[in-house]
Amino acid sequence: MNLRIPTIALLASLVTNGAAITLLQAIGNYPQLSTLNTYITNSSNVTNLLSNANNFTFLAPSNTAIADFLTGTKDNVLTEGLLEATVQYSLLRGGYPKLSFTTAPQFPATSLSNASYTNVTAGQAVELLLDSNGAPQIMSGNKSTAGTTTTDIVCTGGIIHIVSEVLSVPMQAVSEFTAAGLDYFIAILNNGGFLNSANAGYVNTVLELKDITYFIPNSAAALANATALASNASSADLQSIFQYHVVPDFVGYSSLLKDGLSLTTAQGSNITITRQNGDLYVNAAKVIASDYIVANGVVHVLDNLLDRNNPSPPPAPTDATPSSTPTPTTTSIPTANTALDKSVPSKGLTTGATIGIAVGAAVGGVLLLAAIAFFFVRRHKQNKRQSGVWSEQSVVGHGEKGNLYRPPRPELVTQEHEMRPGMHSPAPDVPMRSPDRV
Template structure:
C-alpha cells in the first residue's frame, strides 16, 4: 500500500495527523516518494493532549513549526519493531533544519525496548510509547505512538527545564549562553545543582574568567557522545574540551560512567546541538588527573579546600518553565534502562528555547 492509502485506512486513529499533513503538500510529496523511512505517527489522543493548550494553539498558527515537528517524526531508515532492543539506539530523523538541529546527519530520537513495548525518547527525555507497530507501506514502516515527540531545545533551555538552574545561571553570568547553544555536535557534561553546592564556598569568589574556564571544560565540540558510545567506543578515551582542547577522561565500569572523577547520573538529554549528560561533580580544569573510586557511593570533589553551601549559587532570576523527565535523578541503571515521566507540555514546542524559527 502507498503511504496515502495507509494514512486513509487509519484515519479513524490518525485524522488529526492527516489534517496537519494536508496543509503540508511539499512534505507529503517528499514522504510519498521516499524509500526506507519510519513514520512515528501520533494518534488523535496524542494530539488532543496538546492542541487545547496555549502551546498547541500557537503551533496551529505556525506552519514552519508544524513542518519541523512532522519532520522530527520521520526516521531516516526503515526500523520495524523487531529492530528495537533493550540497548538504546539513536536514530536520525528528517529534521535537519539548523534552526532546530545543529547536528550532523539530522536530529535524533532514542528508541529502545522496555518489556514488550517500544519506547521512543525525544527532547527533555519525554517518552512516547508505540501502541500499534509495523504498519507497512511501500516506502517503509509506520508505528502509531501515544505522545507527540518533543523537539529538542537549546542546551541552555534544556538545562533550565531539567532543573539545572545553577548551570543555566552560570552560563548567563559568563555570557556563554549563545556560545554553547551555537556550537555544533556537542557533548555537555552538566553538573547538577548539588554538585555546584558542594563547592559552594568557592563559587562566590570565582572570577568570570575562572568560571568560564570551568564551564568550557564541561563541553566537547565535534563529538556527540550518546550513552551507547560512552560505554563502548568512547570508554577509556580522553576527549578534548572547548577549553583549549584540555581533555576529560571517560571511564566505564560496571554500568557506571565517569568523567574524570564525576559520575554520570542522568543520561541522554537530547538537545538541539547534541546531547547532555548530568554529572554529580563539577569538573576542575586545574585538576585534570582526578579519577573515580568506582566502588564508592559518592566521589570526592575535584576542588581542594572547599566546603558545601546551603544556597544554590548563580540561580538569581533563573527559574524553570516546566519540570521535565530529564530532571529525574537516575542511578547506575542509567546505562541499562530509562525512567518514565509525564509530558511537559510547556516544553513540547520549545517554550523558552533560544531558537530562531524559520525556513
C-alpha cells in the first residue's frame, strides 16, 4: 500500500506536466531545434499551424539538417512559402511512434494541401519504414531519406521525432522523370512524339490532374517496343498508349496495390495488379522501382511497355526442372496494329510472328548442320578407334598443366535491368550477342 500511493502520485504528476507541454514548448526545450524554433517564431502562419495541431506526428528537422538544406537554396534563404509548405509536409496526420514503424512501408497523409505545392486530395504523403538495421526512415520527394536522431518526444496532442534531413516537398511529375534519371522513358516520350506541341493537350491534362498513379516504362525493351509502335501509330493510337499508363482518381502507393486488383486507366481499359514470388507486376510488366511521390500522386517504374490489347498477367511460376539445354526465346516487337487495335483482321503474319519464324528457321538450320557434323565426326571417330589410334584421353585432350580439358558447356546468359530507388540513372541494357554463323 505504501508503494502504491507514490506511484499514483507520480503518474498524476506526469499527466499534469505532459498536458502543460505544448508542441511549441517542446520544440523550444531542445537545443538541437533552436534554428527551427527561430523560423517558427518569425512566422505567424507556422506558429498558428503548430499551436492548433492535434493528433499528429511532427518530424522536426535538426539545426544540422536545416543548415544542410539551406546550402541548396538560393542565397541560403528559406522563403516564407517554402517554410510553410515544408512544416505542413512535416506534420503528419495521426500518431506514429517509433514502434509503429515496420519493414513494410506506410504512407500517412500530411498537412500539406497547399495547391501551389501539391494536388493530392487527402494531403501529400510521406513514406515511413524501418531500414535493414531496424532504424526508422522517412522517405519524401524523389526518395530523399531522413533518419531520426531523437524519437518519441511526447507533447500535448502528439509525438515529435527529430530528423536528420529536411523533408523534400514532392516535385511535379515531369520534373521527377528527370530527377530520378528515367532516361529510357524520356527517350520514349521523344520518339513517340509526346513532347510535341500537337500532343500537349492530353499530356498536360494528365500531368495537371489530381490523385494520379503513373506506371512508367523505363528499359531498353520498352524503348524498342515504343519506337516500333510509334513508327506506324496514329495520333489516336499514341494518345491511347500514353493514357493506358495512367490511373486517375487513385493514388496507388505500393501498400495499396494488392494481388488481383483491377484499375481503370485514363484510356478506359483496365490493368491488373499481380503479386508473385515477392515481385509486383502490372499486367505482365514488372515493377522495378516504386513509390516516387510526386505533386499529384505517385510513380512506379516498369520494365516494359503496357499493351491494352494484351492485359495478360505474368506467366505462372513453375517448379519444373529445366532441361540441360535451354530453349532459345525471343521477345517480339508488336506492330502498331497488333498492339493497339483488336479490330484489325488477322490476314497475315504480324511482325512478332515473322521474327519468330525467322528465328525458328535459323535455329532449325543450325540444328540440321550440327546433326550432319555430328554424323561425320562420329563416323570419323569409329574409323580411328578401329585403327587403334584414338583413346579416351586423346578424345578429351589435356590442358596446359596436364589436367583433362573439356570444352565449356554453353550457357544462357540473361541480364535483368533494374532501376534502383534514388536519383541514379539506370545502366543501359547490353544487347544480346547474336550467335556465330555456322
